[in-house]
Amino acid sequence: MMENKKPWIVFAVVVVVLLGLTVPLQFLVRREVVVGLEAETAHAHAHAEEDHEHEHEHEHEHPEEEGHLGAEVPLGVNLIANYGFEVGTRGQIWGWAQGGLGQGAVIYRDDIVSRSGKASAAVITGGASGIDPGCFRKLDALPRAHDVIFEGYIKTEGLHGEAYLKVLAEGRTGEEENSYVLVSSTSDDVDGDSDWTLSSVRCYIPPEATMVWLEVGLYGDGRAWFDDVSLVVEEREDTLASGVNLLKNPSFEQGLKHWHIFSLSPEPLLEYGVLPVGPDGGPALFLQDHAPGTPEDKHTGFYQAICGLYGHQGTLDIHGWIRGDDLDGEGRVDVVAFTAAGTINQRFSQGAAVGDAWREFRAEIPIDGEVASVWIRINLDGNGRLFVDGLEAVYRE
Ligand SMILES: [Ca+2]
Ligand SMILES: [Ca+2]
Numbered sequence: 001m002m003e004n005k006k007p008w009i010v011f012a013v014v015v016v017v018l019l020g021l022t023v024p025l026q027f028l029v030r031r032e033v034v035v036g037l038e039a040e041t042a043h044a045h046a047h048a049e050e051d052h053e054h055e056h057e058h059e060h061e062h063p064e065e066e067g068h069l070g071a072e073v074p075l076g077v078n079l080i081a082n083y084g085f086e087v088g089t090r091g092q093i094w095g096w097a098q099g100g101l102g103q104g105a106v107i108y109r110d111d112i113v114s115r116s117g118k119a120s121a122a123v124i125t126g127g128a129s130g131i132d133p134g135c136f137r138k139l140d141a142l143p144r145a146h147d148v149i150f151e152g153y154i155k156t157e158g159l160h161g162e163a164y165l166k167v168l169a170e171g172r173t174g175e176e177e178n179s180y181v182l183v184s185s186t187s188d189d190v191d192g193d194s195d196w197t198l199s200s201v202r203c204y205i206p207p208e209a210t211m212v213w214l215e216v217g218l219y220g221d222g223r224a225w226f227d228d229v230s231l232v233v234e235e236r237e238d239t240l241a242s243g244v245n246l247l248k249n250p251s252f253e254q255g256l257k258h259w260h261i262f263s264l265s266p267e268p269l270l271e272y273g274v275l276p277v278g279p280d281g282g283p284a285l286f287l288q289d290h291a292p293g294t295p296e297d298k299h300t301g302f303y304q305a306i307c308g309l310y311g312h313q314g315t316l317d318i319h320g321w322i323r324g325d326d327l328d329g330e331g332r333v334d335v336v337a338f339t340a341a342g343t344i345n346q347r348f349s350q351g352a353a354v355g356d357a358w359r360e361f362r363a364e365i366p367i368d369g370e371v372a373s374v375w376i377r378i379n380l381d382g383n384g385r386l387f388v389d390g391l392e393a394v395y396r397e
Helices: 001-037 038-050 063-067
Strands: 098-103 104-111 119-123 130-138 145-172 179-186 190-205 211-234 259-264 272-273 286-287 300-305 313-339 344-348 359-368 371-397
Touching: 038 063, 038 259, 104 130, 119 130, 145 259, 179 190, 179 300, 179 313, 190 300, 211 259, 286 300, 359 371
Parallel strands: 179 371
Antiparallel strands: 098 130, 104 119, 119 211, 130 211, 145 179, 145 190, 145 211, 259 300, 272 286, 286 371, 300 371, 313 344, 313 359, 313 371
């Protein structure tokens, strides 16, 4: 027995020393693999997190510093640290900022509900309608002239509205702090009572982009959770097809799927849905603001973004049907082109007729190579009822 004891003690000491050396290493590896955090970038991300506390338009960065970030962006890997919302406290999710007009919405790290790991990002609106409450972050690297694919899992409970992932690319001219939108595109929305559902959005980031934001959030009333998000940069896939309708669900046969709610109203009293009243015999969009005396400058509506137009020369032919009923204000379809020149141009409006007749409208939007994206937006300003159906956006070379 005495002969065996000394080697045993030596062995125990060696084990303890090895554990002491490898446990921190294992922790770091686990942290990176499980959580997505790289230890050496924590400092830089901490600064990024501070930046998130500011609103988008108050970002301060040097354009020359941003100018050479594009070349360093790695392709094919998830660029989001803390993609599973594992790191943080209930009130603060590491690497993510909280935003949106919540009307009392609570945005938090939920350590009970998760798709993987132990936590997710959650939003509860608490009975009132929320306008984009959620979490957002700025991409540290700029994937200029590339496609980005933003994906993640969304779970909803009693959500009247929609939960989504959004990519927002902004540009800026000179020293001005005012930024302008180049691309704003949202993923397939999730609503109602949905278990974890993969949602994704792919869009092209034009070379003029100076900031790219990622957001997970909701519109409406209810609860939503987000987990396992990823942002992957790929070479451009130029999939712009000519001669076909580029809009998804253009005639509202799938309800409001693919149409993202857009509102500047702090308290929108919005009713929307589909009614089988369209000129095509199928469902049409029905939009109504019940609030009596709603001012005409309160825009509420839906949009769908068409991306991937950059570098193309041709026209975008718009066609559809619109019908107004008891409108106190205006209903219309706007086509908003976001260009590298930094101005919103090619905005075409169509006033709604008061009465029951469907009215056909057409517009031809020049695509000059610098149009980064186009929104087809259905607007209701003021109150009343608006019907829209059979929308088409066809690119022709
Ligand atoms: Ca998680
Ligand atoms: Ca229809």
